[in-house]
Amino acid sequence: MRQLSALDAQFLNFETATNVANVGGLSVLARDLPKEKVLDRLAERMAGVPQLRQRLVCVPFGLDHPYWADSDEVDLDQHVRELTLTPPGDDRQLAGRVARLHERRLDRTRPLWEMYVIHGLAGGRCALYTKVHHAAVDGLTGAEVLAALMDPTPGTVTGEPEAAPGLWRMLARSAWHLAANPAHLLRFAGEALPVLDQLPFFSRLPGARGLSRLMRREPLPELPDFSAPHTPLSGPVSSRRRYAFVELSLTDVKRVKNAFGVTVNDVVMALAASALRRWLMEHKALPEVPLVAGVPFSVRRQVGTDEGNQVSIMITQLPTHVADARQRLEAVSEAMRQIKERFALTPARLLRDLSESLPAALNGLADRAALDLVGRTAPPINVIVSNVPGPQFPLRIAGVRLLSHYPVSGVTDVSGGLNITAFSYNGRLDVGITACRELVPDAGAFSGYLREALDELKRRRRDTAGSRGHAAG
Structure with missing residues (x-):
């Protein structure tokens, strides 16, 4: 049996009618894929993917975090459904249907995932939309769930069935974890105080910067002010979602990267900054200071385990206030360089130690109260921007070629x-835009803004190359 970590459990605790903890992906296939083939493939692969077969087992009275245990029988028909778009089956219809599916909470009495086979796409295409609860996966393990459908058939992978723990065993472990809570709190305090000024929310507490300087053994480079300006993106989210997606050329992104001596991730962040600048200007709400973005990243290698969520988040500035595209890219690159240098010195277990420092019975109340308070008063970030590297070769699902895979992510207060x-x-950059319908009703506009942002940087790249050519002549 495996128990959820405190961080895993937070994704359960945070979830409300509006803060829905679904993560997933939209895979577009070259031709139709019958539901029966999907069911057959899942049945073949379930033994190697515990997230597909395990359900939650709760500890009485919420005294400790829940456990994962194998379901006696997984009814795949309850998890895999199919639907058909009405003609013309265009991308806008597909995005709208995915938004409505993504906003629905998962049934916690069953394994926490669903899959939809979507027929009727223009050009004879088909789509698979998959969603999994964030308590069960982070970005890396979420990709492993999708990989269960991929060709070729992998080597035989089986996992030992995990039975539900007995009542007395759960209560004994609860007592042990309760006794360990103060140790986690002390470790968090010792490791966090020197870097308090770079942690989301904590950096905004009065005296955080001064206390961090006082506790450091060695001086570190100063970071900019990470106070998130108020924008129309901020505020409690509704229960409704908007979704859009866009394909960009990874080749073009790499050409821009090479021309300006930055990274692919820098270019992605700059594209997001440009699109946000355009959207804020359209809404007459562009701040005179940079936005603050949250950038999730994996700490799997640092913590040395593959179980549960192994994610943390960096905060960085998005220079939406900079008018020139090249200067915006350069500002993004410098901001990312600074934050990477600092985060390299930050203990990877900080977020986990903080999560484990409270008794589980109080964690749920504390998590929800903190989410509500911070979301309504002082959101620490304006937007989440993430870049996930994937395979650069074509894949197939049950014999059908995968054309693209767009992430479908979450938004919270x-x-x-x-x-x-x-x-x-496979040479593309597939971008998924997930939004609150009330705060960002026109999320589809970001598809065009991102294309225009890349075109702008491509023009600047050619101008730069032309200037070098004239100088050499």
Whole structure:
């Protein structure tokens, strides 16, 4: 049996009617894929993917975090459904249907995932939309769930069935974890105080910067002010979602990267900054200071385990206030360089130690109260922007070629009403835009803004190359 970590459990605790903890992806296929083939493939692969077969087992009275245990029988027909778009089956219809599916909470009495086979796309295409609860997966393990459908058939992978723990065993472990809570709190305090000024929310507490300087053994480079300006993206989110997606050329992104001596991630962040600048200007709400973005990243290698969520988040400035595209890219690159240097010195377990420092019975109340308070008063970030590298070769699902894979992410009261996540696949950059319908009703506009932002940087690249050519002549 495996128990949820405190961080895993937070994704359960945070969830409300409006803060829905679904993460997933939209895979577009070259031709139709019958539901029966999907069911057959899942049945073949379930033994190697515990997230597909395990359900939650709660500890009585919420005294400790829940456990994962194998379901006696997984009814795949309850998890895999199909629907058909009405003609013309265009991308806008597909995005609208995915938004409505994504906003629905998962049934916690069953394994926490659903899959939809979507027929009727223009050009004879088909789509698979998959959603999994964030308590069960982070970005890396979420990709592993999707990989269960991929060709070729992998080597036989089986996992030992995990039975539900007995009542007395759960209560004994609860007592042990309760006794360990103070140790986690002390470790968090010792490791966090020197870097308090770079942690989301904590950096905004009065005296945080001064206390961090006082506790450091060695001086560190100063970071800019990470106070998130108020924008229309901020505020409690509704229960309704908007979704859009766009394909960009990874080749073009790499050409821009090479021309300006930055990274692919820098270019993605700059594209997001440009699109946000355009949207804020359209809404007459562009701040005179940079936005603050949350950038999720994996700490799997640092913590040395593959179980549960192994994610943390960096905060960085998005220079939406900079008018020139090249200067905006350079500002993004410098901001990312600074924050990477600092986060390299930050203990990877900080977020986990903080999560484990409270008794589980209080964690749920504390998590929800903190989410509500921070979301309504002082959201620490304006937007989530993420870039996930993927395979640069074609894949197939049950014999059908995968054309693209767009992330479908989450928005919360704390993270803001917009999430832009990119996934690179086979020479493409597939970008998914997930938004709160009330805060960002026109999320589809970001597809065009991102294309225009890349075109602008491509023009600047050619101008730069031309200037070098004239100088050499």
